[in-house]
Amino acid sequence: MTVIMYSVPICPTCVLAKRFLTTNGIPFEERNIFTNRTYRREMRQLTDVMTVPVTKIGDRVIVGYRPQEFAEALALLTT
Numbered sequence: 001m002t003v004i005m006y007s008v009p010i011c012p013t014c015v016l017a018k019r020f021l022t023t024n025g026i027p028f029e030e031r032n033i034f035t036n037r038t039y040r041r042e043m044r045q046l047t048d049v050m051t052v053p054v055t056k057i058g059d060r061v062i063v064g065y066r067p068q069e070f071a072e073a074l075a076l077l078t079t
Helices: 012-023 037-046 067-078
Strands: 003-007 029-032 054-057 060-063
Touching: 003 012, 003 037, 012 067, 029 037, 037 054, 054 067, 060 067
Parallel strands: 003 029
Antiparallel strands: 003 054, 054 060
16 A cells, blocks of 8 residues: 655644544555655645645545545545
């Protein structure tokens, strides 16, 4: 399963998104765009917005904290 979250440490919405994934036992890679330019460029290639979190679940890119969309994308990965 491939889940990548682009985030910054001081973002309350990022905290909610990370908590959702962790609580549901979903392993994910966190990429801090605040300290890493490469991650910031990667995120810009995925979406035109400069807001976090941006979560890539499989081929799906979700901007913001959207638990229902997270669940739908995760379900597609496991089927």
